[in-house]
Amino acid sequence: MHPIGVIHSPFTEKDKTPIQASRSQAIGLVEIYAEFAGGLKDIEALSHIYLLYAFHDSDGYTLQVRPFLDDKEHGIFATRYPYRPNPLGMSVVKLLFRKENYLTVEGIDTLDGTPLLDIKPYVPDFDLHTEVRVGWYETRSKK
Amino acid sequence: MHPIGVIHSPFTEKDKTPIQASRSQAIGLVEIYAEFAGGLKDIEALSHIYLLYAFHDSDGYTLQVRPFLDDKEHGIFATRYPYRPNPLGMSVVKLLFRKENYLTVEGIDTLDGTPLLDIKPYVPDFDLHTEVRVGWYETRSKK
Numbered sequence: 388m389h390p391i392g393v394i395h396s397p398f399t400e401k402d403k404t405p406i407q408a409s410r411s412q413a414i415g416l417v418e419i420y421a422e423f424a425g426g427l428k429d430i431e432a433l434s435h436i437y438l439l440y441a442f443h444d445s446d447g448y449t450l451q452v453r454p455f456l457d458d459k460e461h462g463i464f465a466t467r468y469p470y471r472p473n474p475l476g477m478s479v480v481k482l483l484f485r486k487e488n489y490l491t492v493e494g495i496d497t498l499d500g501t502p503l504l505d506i507k508p509y510v511p512d513f514d515l516h517t518e519v520r521v522g523w524y525e526t527r528s529k530k
Numbered sequence: 531m532h533p534i535g536v537i538h539s540p541f542t543e544k545d546k547t548p549i550q551a552s553r554s555q556a557i558g559l560v561e562i563y564a565e566f567a568g569g570l571k572d573i574e575a576l577s578h579i580y581l582l583y584a585f586h587d588s589d590g591y592t593l594q595v596r597p598f599l600d601d602k603e604h605g606i607f608a609t610r611y612p613y614r615p616n617p618l619g620m621s622v623v624k625l626l627f628r629k630e631n632y633l634t635v636e637g638i639d640t641l642d643g644t645p646l647l648d649i650k651p652y653v654p655d656f657d658l659h660t661e662v663r664v665g666w667y668e669t670r671s672k673k
Contacts, residue, residue, distance in 0.1 A: 429665055461572045472569070512667070513622075514657070
C-alpha cells in the first residue's frame with residue numbers, strides 16, 4: 388500500500404472531525420499525486436465517489452469499542468470506529484468539480500493530511516441497498 | 531496490512547467471477563481468524579456489511595482501463611476494475627447468519643481465497659445516496 392494522494396480538509400483535530408461523511412457539509416480538496424492523475428479520466432462525470440484512505444493517526448486497536456454514537460461496547464467490525472486491525476477508512480463524498488489532479492468534494496469527514504489509497508465510483512446499482520437492518524445504529528445513527 | 535480472515539466463495543476462476551456483488555446471488559463464507567473473532571460482537575444484528583479485501587490475484591495496473599462493462603477506456607479511479615495502484619476491493623453483501631467466527635453471506639463476488647482486510651457495517655444514513663450521476667456507468671450498469 389502506498390498513498391496515491393492526500394486529503395486536505397478543514398479538520399486538524401480528531402475531536403472536531405465529523406463522525407461520518409453524511410453528517411458533514413465540509414468542503415475538502417482531494418489531491419491525487421501527478422503520477423496517478425491519468426487514472427482520473429472521466430471521473431468528473433460521477434457525482435459521488437468512495438474515498439478509501441488510511442486512518443494515519445490511529446495507532447493500535449481493541450476488538451470491542453464504545454463508538455462515538457453509543458454508550459455500549461460493540462465489536463469493532465460492527466462499527467466504523469477508526470482504531471481497527473487494518474486502519475482502513477472509507478467515505479462517500481460528493482464530487483463538486485475537478486481541476487487537473489485536484490478534486491473538490493463535499494461531505495468530507497477526514498483529518499487534514501489523510502493519505503488517500505483509492506477512489507472508486509459510487510454506483511447505486513452496486514452500492515445502494517434499502518431493505519437494511521442496522522443493529523445498534525438503528526436508534527443512534529440519526530441522532 | 532494483514533488479513534483478518536479469508537473469503538471462501540464458489541469462484542475459483544477470474545473469468546467466471548461476477549462483476550459486482552449486486553449481480554451475484556452466490557453464497558459465500560467469510561472466515562474471520564479466531565484472534566479477531568471478538569470484533570464480531572453484535573454484527574449479527576446487521577443485514578448488510580462492507581467487505582474490504584485485497585485483490586490478491588491482481589498484479590500490476592495501468593491508469594486507464596477498458597472495464598468489463600464497457601468498450602471504452604476510462605481512468606482506473608472511475609471504474610471498479612481490480613488492477614489498481616492499491617489492490618483494494620470492496621463489496622456490499624447481505625449477512626445471512628453468523629456461526630462463531632464464520633459469516634454466511636449472499637451476493638459474494640470475490641475469488642475463493644481472497645484475503646479479508648476489514649468489515650464495516652452498511653448504514654444507509656451514511657452510505658445511501660440517491661441523487662447520483664454515474665458517468666459511463668449510466669448506460670452500462672444495468673446491462
